[in-house]
Amino acid sequence: AQKVTQAQTEISVVEKEDVTLDCVYETRDTTYYLFWYKQPPSGELVFLIRRNSFDEQNEISGRYSWNFQKSTSSFNFTITASQVVDSAVYFCALSEWEAGNQGGKLIFGQGTELSVKP
Amino acid sequence: DTEVTQTPKHLVMGMTNKKSLKCEQHMGHRAMYWYKQKAKKPPELMFVYSYEKLSINESVPSRFSPECPNSSLLNLHLHALQPEDSALYLCASSQVAGGYGYTFGSGTRLTVV
Numbered sequence A: 001a002q003k004v005t006q007a008q009t010e011i012s013v014v015e016k017e018d019v020t021l022d023c024v025y026e027t028r029d030t031t032y033y034l035f036w037y038k039q040p041p042s043g044e045l046v047f048l049i050r051r052n053s054f055d056e057q058n059e060i061s062g063r064y065s066w067n068f069q070k071s072t073s074s075f076n077f078t079i080t081a082s083q084v085v086d087s088a089v090y091f092c093a094l095s096e097w098e099a100g101n102q103g104g105k106l107i108f109g110q111g112t113e114l115s116v117k118p
Numbered sequence B: 001d002t003e004v005t006q007t008p009k010h011l012v013m014g015m016t017n018k019k020s021l022k023c024e025q026h027m028g029h030r031a032m033y034w035y036k037q038k039a040k041k042p043p044e045l046m047f048v049y050s051y052e053k054l055s056i057n058e059s060v061p062s063r064f065s066p067e068c069p070n071s072s073l074l075n076l077h078l079h080a081l082q083p084e085d086s087a088l089y090l091c092a093s094s095q096v097a098g099g100y101g102y103t104f105g106s107g108t109r110l111t112v113v
Helices: none
Strands: A003-005 A010-014 A019-021 A024-026 A032-039 A046-052 A059-061 A064-069 A074-079 A088-096 A106-108 A112-117 B004-007 B010-013 B018-025 B031-037 B044-050 B053-057 B064-070 B073-079 B087-094 B102-104 B108-112
Touching: A003 A088, A003 A106, A010 A019, A019 A112, A024 A074, A032 A074, A046 A059, A046 A064, A046 A074, A046 B102, A074 A088, A106 B044, B004 B087, B010 B018, B018 B031, B018 B087, B031 B073, B044 B064, B044 B073, B053 B064, B073 B087
Parallel strands: A010 A112, B010 B108
Antiparallel strands: A003 A024, A019 A074, A032 A046, A032 A088, A059 A064, A064 A074, A088 A106, A088 A112, B004 B018, B018 B073, B031 B044, B031 B087, B044 B053, B064 B073, B087 B102, B087 B108
């Protein structure tokens, strides 16, 4: 069965610090997709990134970067020079490719609550 | 249109009431989902519809009844709920294969009194 583990429940940093959010996943499939979502206090889930299991290239988008390593089943997320607006709960999620057109089950980790203090 | 719209945003209902949550998307997605999220917890999958047919029910109590009247609409009918059902209910949509990305609505915050 698929599983996503975010061992860090809460992280608190001071503005301009770099912070890395860890994500470890388990799946038996060779084809799967990994996601990061941000959930601010208002509640909506904001999509940040999607990676498929065949693409291990790291990605950088502004202050955000992602490190995908299949060898360790990890998909970590780094925020460089954090800002107060980055304060939110961040979820890592896994979706396995569903044969038979059933729709993909997106399974979330427990989330990491990031607090960035001025 | 790249949004999933959920109504109402807030709902307070008594344990004997019947109410419905609505979700709409116009992105041509043929998979739609209901998730339930309790405070300080991750979203938990409740139902998946694929091509307007229920494909996954995660053992949800029958007091929650989903309906997909067409490819753009998804409803969640609520009846005889309990206070512990109070939560944020999130709707999402995706292409059927699922891995191409999920778009979430902003949710309905439900309080059962």
